[in-house]
Amino acid sequence: MGQQQGAYFVPVKSYWPIVAAVVMFLTVFGAAHWLNAEPGETGFGKTVITVGFIGILLMFFGWFRSVINESLAGKYDAQVDRSFRMGMMWFIFSEVMFFGAFFGALFYTRMFSVPWLGGEGHGVLTHQFLWGDYAAAWGAGGGNGPGNIGGNFQTVAPWGLPLLNTLILLTSSVTVTIAHHALKAGHRGKVLVFLGLTVLLGAVFVYAQAHEYMEAYHELNLTLHSGVYGSTFFMLTGFHGLHVTLGTIMLAIIWLRVLAGHFSRDHHFGFEAVAWYWHFVDVVWLGLFMFVYIL
Amino acid sequence: MAHAATHDHHDAHHGAPSNFFTRWFMSTNHKDIGTLYLIFSLTAFFIGGSFAMVIRAELFKPGMQLVQPYFFNEMTTMHALVMIFGAIMPAFVGLGNWMIPLMIGAPDMALPRMNNLSFWILPFAFVLLLSTLFLPGGAPAGGWTMYPPLSLQSGSLAYAVFAIHLMGISSIMGAINIIATILNMRAPGMDLLKMPVFVWSWLITAFLLIAVMPVLAGAVTMLLTDKYFGTSFFNAAGGGDPVLYQHIFWFFGHPEVYIMILPAFGIISEIVPTFSRKPIFGYKAMVFAIAAIAFLSFIVWAHHMFAVGLPLGAEIFFMYATMLISVPTGIKVFNWVSTMWGGSLTFETPMLFAIAFIILFTIGGFSGLMLALVPADFQYHDTYFVVAHFHYVLVTGAAFAIMAATYYWLPKWTGQMYSEFWGKVHFWCSVIFVNVLFFPQHFLGLAGMPRRIPDYNVAFADFNMISSIGGFLFGASQLIFAGVVIHCAFFSKKKAADRVWEGARGLEWTVPSPAPHHTFELPPVIHDDELAHGHVED
Ligand SMILES: [Cu+2]
Numbered sequence: 037m038g039q040q041q042g043a044y045f046v047p048v049k050s051y052w053p054i055v056a057a058v059v060m061f062l063t064v065f066g067a068a069h070w071l072n073a074e075p076g077e078t079g080f081g082k083t084v085i086t087v088g089f090i091g092i093l094l095m096f097f098g099w100f101r102s103v104i105n106e107s108l109a110g111k112y113d114a115q116v117d118r119s120f121r122m123g124m125m126w127f128i129f130s131e132v133m134f135f136g137a138f139f140g141a142l143f144y145t146r147m148f149s150v151p152w153l154g155g156e157g158h159g160v161l162t163h164q165f166l167w168g169d170y171a172a173a174w175g176a177g178g179g180n181g182p183g184n185i186g187g188n189f190q191t192v193a194p195w196g197l198p199l200l201n202t203l204i205l206l207t208s209s210v211t212v213t214i215a216h217h218a219l220k221a222g223h224r225g226k227v228l229v230f231l232g233l234t235v236l237l238g239a240v241f242v243y244a245q246a247h248e249y250m251e252a253y254h255e256l257n258l259t260l261h262s263g264v265y266g267s268t269f270f271m272l273t274g275f276h277g278l279h280v281t282l283g284t285i286m287l288a289i290i291w292l293r294v295l296a297g298h299f300s301r302d303h304h305f306g307f308e309a310v311a312w313y314w315h316f317v318d319v320v321w322l323g324l325f326m327f328v329y330i331l
Numbered sequence: 332m333a334h335a336a337t338h339d340h341h342d343a344h345h346g347a348p349s350n351f352f353t354r355w356f357m358s359t360n361h362k363d364i365g366t367l368y369l370i371f372s373l374t375a376f377f378i379g380g381s382f383a384m385v386i387r388a389e390l391f392k393p394g395m396q397l398v399q400p401y402f403f404n405e406m407t408t409m410h411a412l413v414m415i416f417g418a419i420m421p422a423f424v425g426l427g428n429w430m431i432p433l434m435i436g437a438p439d440m441a442l443p444r445m446n447n448l449s450f451w452i453l454p455f456a457f458v459l460l461l462s463t464l465f466l467p468g469g470a471p472a473g474g475w476t477m478y479p480p481l482s483l484q485s486g487s488l489a490y491a492v493f494a495i496h497l498m499g500i501s502s503i504m505g506a507i508n509i510i511a512t513i514l515n516m517r518a519p520g521m522d523l524l525k526m527p528v529f530v531w532s533w534l535i536t537a538f539l540l541i542a543v544m545p546v547l548a549g550a551v552t553m554l555l556t557d558k559y560f561g562t563s564f565f566n567a568a569g570g571g572d573p574v575l576y577q578h579i580f581w582f583f584g585h586p587e588v589y590i591m592i593l594p595a596f597g598i599i600s601e602i603v604p605t606f607s608r609k610p611i612f613g614y615k616a617m618v619f620a621i622a623a624i625a626f627l628s629f630i631v632w633a634h635h636m637f638a639v640g641l642p643l644g645a646e647i648f649f650m651y652a653t654m655l656i657s658v659p660t661g662i663k664v665f666n667w668v669s670t671m672w673g674g675s676l677t678f679e680t681p682m683l684f685a686i687a688f689i690i691l692f693t694i695g696g697f698s699g700l701m702l703a704l705v706p707a708d709f710q711y712h713d714t715y716f717v718v719a720h721f722h723y724v725l726v727t728g729a730a731f732a733i734m735a736a737t738y739y740w741l742p743k744w745t746g747q748m749y750s751e752f753w754g755k756v757h758f759w760c761s762v763i764f765v766n767v768l769f770f771p772q773h774f775l776g777l778a779g780m781p782r783r784i785p786d787y788n789v790a791f792a793d794f795n796m797i798s799s800i801g802g803f804l805f806g807a808s809q810l811i812f813a814g815v816v817i818h819c820a821f822f823s824k825k826k827a828a829d830r831v832w833e834g835a836r837g838l839e840w841t842v843p844s845p846a847p848h849h850t851f852e853l854p855p856v857i858h859d860d861e862l863a864h865g866h867v868e869d
Pocket residue numbers: 584585588631632634635
């Protein structure tokens with residue numbers, strides 16, 4: 037438990053940070069070993085990843101439990117609350133920049149590298165000498181580059197599942213906001229209903245996305261190997277899907293915490309942090325829908 | 332007095348815990364974590380330095396003498412990675428940890444447990460990175476920039492990529508902590524425009540870190556998937572482009588070099604006024620210049636890629652944008668000089684390092700300006716001129732500032748004075764040999780000697796031998812540094828005063844030396860004349 041020190045709250049020592057460092061190390065060490073292993077000798081790396089990953093889950097559980105207990109004990113004053121808020125906001129900003137790298141890759145390949153390979157602009161000589169018969173195009177019939185890497189493929193039509201997913205996420209942003217207002221008004225039943233709806237919508241989104249991937253792999257021959265189109269498509273939607281999955285789990289935990297009565301009308305940073313995160317994955321999706329699916 | 336009573340124990344948690352494990356592994360104390368960072372940094376400095384010694388030994392004379400070419404390339408790559416991510420950046424984070432709460436009158440960092448995690452990720456990340464030296468695939472050897480397709484041939488790419496991910500997570504958490512501390516933990520009355528320039532420089536640096544470390548993580552993730560999962564980001568046959576990697580990498584890389592110099596600017600802006608016994612000249616201009624440099628750092632990245640075949644419009648834009656940086660940088664240099672002008676100067680070791688910084692960093696800045704010119708860069712690109720340039724800004728810039736800061740605040744940390752005599756010996760050895768080491772490399776580069784190659788034309792022999800001799804002596808001089816620090820921490824008999832330096836202003840000098848385990852448990856009352864820059868007028 038932390039304690040008040042003079043005018044400030046300073047948390048006491050905790051073993052969770054060092055545990056976190058160890059399990060993070062185990063996870064990536066296992067992953068690196070596994071990626072570098074000769075075919076047929078993957079056992080060791082996989083075991084280490086598994087141990088590390090389970091460790092990460094336990095660490096999150098333990099660390100958050102101790103923080104929640106401190107919060108419930110009323111140890112966190114307004115200043116601590118502000119620090120948490122800043123921490124979450126800047127964390128989301130760092131996530132925005134992470135997605136920015138992949139959006140940058142998407143824009144660059146679409147605007148520059150693929151057209152240049154097709155002979156546009158200063159790519160004219162590259163085209164002539166190396167890829168004379170490549171006609172630049174994005175999507176089917178060109179998006180996997182002059183080498184036709186991964187073979188011919190079809191793209192996912194935007195107005196089917198992706199549109200549905202857009203509506204799902206937009207709705208979920210609305211439901212989480214309603215839940216937030218209900219929380220501030222002190223209507224716990226309403227919070228549970230609308231937050232529960234949000235979790236459900238998140239889960240449906242993930243399910244639909246998995247379905248879309250299956251279809252892409254089995255019927256459209258659109259895979260991670262489909263040249264740079266497949267690379268950008270799956271890396272962007274994949275990282276986004278991962279974030280939705282995490283967000284859904286976080287929302288579910290918040291739902292349980294609402295059920296347990298952890299939040300009061302004016303003291304519910306955990307709820308708000310997860311809601312911000314949810315809006316963030318929503319906005320990223322709008323970018324994806326626009327630039328990956330429609331345009 | 333500004334400092335509150337510091338030893339009113341309510342319970343056992345208050346003082347420095349006696350248990351070694353709990354104190355250092357589970358710490359939530361900004362001073363202990365700062366110390367850990369600084370020790371880690373010094374260790375990495377010597378590891379990375381030993382790699383540099385291998386490089387200079389091989390280049391001592393033409394022909395292949397000591398090492399295999401591949402190992403040489405491993406050394407250049409690992410030297411850079413260890414020095415950047417292990418020595419320079421953790422040193423600044425350590426200094427920030429120690430000094431920012433003391434300078435703004437805060438009891439600790441805003442998020443002390445995350446602070447501990449930020450540090451403890453680092454040793455593990457370096458175990459991962461350094462272990463590649465002993466693995467069958469060998470260490471990364473394609474340069475610290477890890478350009479594909481070369482880097483994709485490295486057997487142990489995954490280890491390097493994951494190590495970079497870990498370092499990135501550590502840096503982002505550290506930066507978030509620093510921003511939250513500065514924005515949320517300042518003592519009442521410590522307005523933003525009364526903060527020491529060092530605090531300002533770290534606020535802006537932290538923003539840069541959060542903005543660009545994720546971009547690096549994205550870039551190396553694409554390397555990882557290109558190598559192991561069959562993506563085509565950097566494969567032209569699949570519609571990708573190796574140059575795309577360079578764009579993403581340098582979008583991170585250029586702000587990164589400012590991450591390694593802005594806190595140095597802050598340090599120099601603290602030290603120069605102290606030993607000039609004058610307030611800093613143009614406080615607001617200094618803050619504004621740091622912000623301007625940070626802004627410009629986002630729109631100049633392609634100056635690292637002039638020779639790669641960019642469209643002409645891009646070359647011209649990035650050339651002019653790069654040259655623009657010399658305006659705010661020039662403001663800073665002129666303001667440091669103006670601060671000294673008419674001051675009553677004394678030349679203790681921190682001041683000597685600070686003055687050397689101003690002169691030698693400016694040389695590095697000028698060679699940077701030469702490199703910014705597209706037509707000239709076609710000649711200089713990938714030569715030793717570039718090596719000379721960035722070592723002037725990183726060694727005599729960043730590293731000298733870190734040494735200056737160490738001498739400046741070491742008495743505050745340990746409560747004992749370092750040996751001024753040995754400090755000065757260390758300074759003069761460093762400043763002479765670093766120039767013997769790097770100055771000839773300008774000429775080598777202008778004459779066309781390429782970087783990252785273990786052998787060279789006999790025409791380059793003399794300057795290389797001079798440079799290597801300088802390198803060995805500079806490396807040896809740093810042992811004096813380690814000796815001075817260890818002596819000061821454990822053996823020095825001379826007690827330090829609370830206000831260690833006569834002309835020093837700022838809250839950190841109002842607490843006892845050594846700074847007690849907990850400081851400012853009650854917010855200090857701020858008197859403007861106590862502050863480093865409290866007299867700033869609107
Ligand atoms: Cu640059």
